[in-house]
Amino acid sequence: xxxxxxxxxxxxxxxxxxxxxxxxxxxxxxxxxxxxxxxxxxxxxxxxxxxxxxxxxxxxxxxxxxxxxxxxxxxxxxxxxxxxxxxxxxxxxxxxxxxxxxxxxxxxxxxxxxxxxxxxxxxxxxxxxxxxxxxxx
Amino acid sequence: xxxxxxxxxxxxxxxxxxxxxxxxxxxxxxxxxxxxxxxxxxxxxxxxxxxxxxxxxxxxxxxxxxxxxxxxxxxxxxxxxxxxxxxxxxxxxxxxxxxxxxxxxxxxxxxxxxxxxxxxxxxxxxxxxxxxxxxxxxxxxxxxxxxxxxxxxxxxxxxxxxxxxxxxxxxxxxxxx
Numbered sequence: 001x002x003x004x005x006x007x008x009x010x011x012x013x014x015x016x017x018x019x020x021x022x023x024x025x026x027x028x029x030x031x032x033x034x035x036x037x038x039x040x041x042x043x044x045x046x047x048x049x050x051x052x053x054x055x056x057x058x059x060x061x062x063x064x065x066x067x068x069x070x071x072x073x074x075x076x077x078x079x080x081x082x083x084x085x086x087x088x089x090x091x092x093x094x095x096x097x098x099x100x101x102x103x104x105x106x107x108x109x110x111x112x113x114x115x116x117x118x119x120x121x122x123x124x125x126x127x128x129x130x131x132x133x134x135x136x137x
Numbered sequence: 138x139x140x141x142x143x144x145x146x147x148x149x150x151x152x153x154x155x156x157x158x159x160x161x162x163x164x165x166x167x168x169x170x171x172x173x174x175x176x177x178x179x180x181x182x183x184x185x186x187x188x189x190x191x192x193x194x195x196x197x198x199x200x201x202x203x204x205x206x207x208x209x210x211x212x213x214x215x216x217x218x219x220x221x222x223x224x225x226x227x228x229x230x231x232x233x234x235x236x237x238x239x240x241x242x243x244x245x246x247x248x249x250x251x252x253x254x255x256x257x258x259x260x261x262x263x264x265x266x267x268x269x270x271x272x273x274x275x276x277x278x279x280x281x282x283x284x285x286x287x288x289x290x291x292x293x294x295x296x297x298x299x300x301x302x303x304x305x306x307x308x309x310x311x312x313x314x
Contacts, residue, residue, distance in 0.1 A: 016157065023160040030167035048258045050265035052272050053177045062176060102176055105257050112253035114260070115311045122186035131261055132178040 039077055043068025045106035050133040056100060062130075063092055067105040071113050082116050089124035104132040179264055183308060192310075203229060203247045207263055209254035222259070225266035226273070233274045237301050244302075250309035264306075271304045278302060 043066045066074040206214040236245050279287045283294050
């Protein structure tokens, strides 16, 4: 006697025609949300921690200033001195009227350098600042 | 009649089988290279820069001012009384609350002043307390007025709340040494 294997008569295939579409959609999302140009940070810093912090929604408005452990100041891609901040920030401010300056300052630095930077920013009229901080655990 | 035979067109098709593979590859690249880090921190608007010669002194009544001084040893003075940093929030909350119904030119002004040698972390902790006080008062106000949380408020309600409880934090003019 011959045994015949039972086989389902329906097709056993997942339709893959729409797969590229789905993947492209994901791809598009990541392409849009990615900010590719990451700046090399040349200073060492640890951010302070705080509770009452806010998120900045609009990343394109932010420009960063880093202050490292050794009081080095980095603006955009390179290290700058205090006097250079004002003209650079002023130019930025002309391009982007509501620029937010995110200050990423090492938590052990002194207020002196922060005050100096703030004075420069005020002179450049870039007055929206954000003291970068991490959420307290 | 002579039948003119139509030339049969070769079927023109682009093989799309590998399309998914290609797009997956691209997807993978973007997945790996993306950094979704949201910048978090304490936002503040600095006062406008006025040259020293143009500066005017505007008298501000004492009960409007909350002067916060932080010196280089980490001692904190709130209205000339020594206070510990975690106490700032409760202290300010009372004062902010008592001024909710006052007109906008009578609201509390918090002025923060530091030494050049003050530790930055201390300054952030103090500022955090001040912000925290405002956030908590706003939260309570939204709860009692609209019985909603702040983030659920409509635009008008949000505006009303911000009019009633404006955040006025002033960074004191640094002194010349």
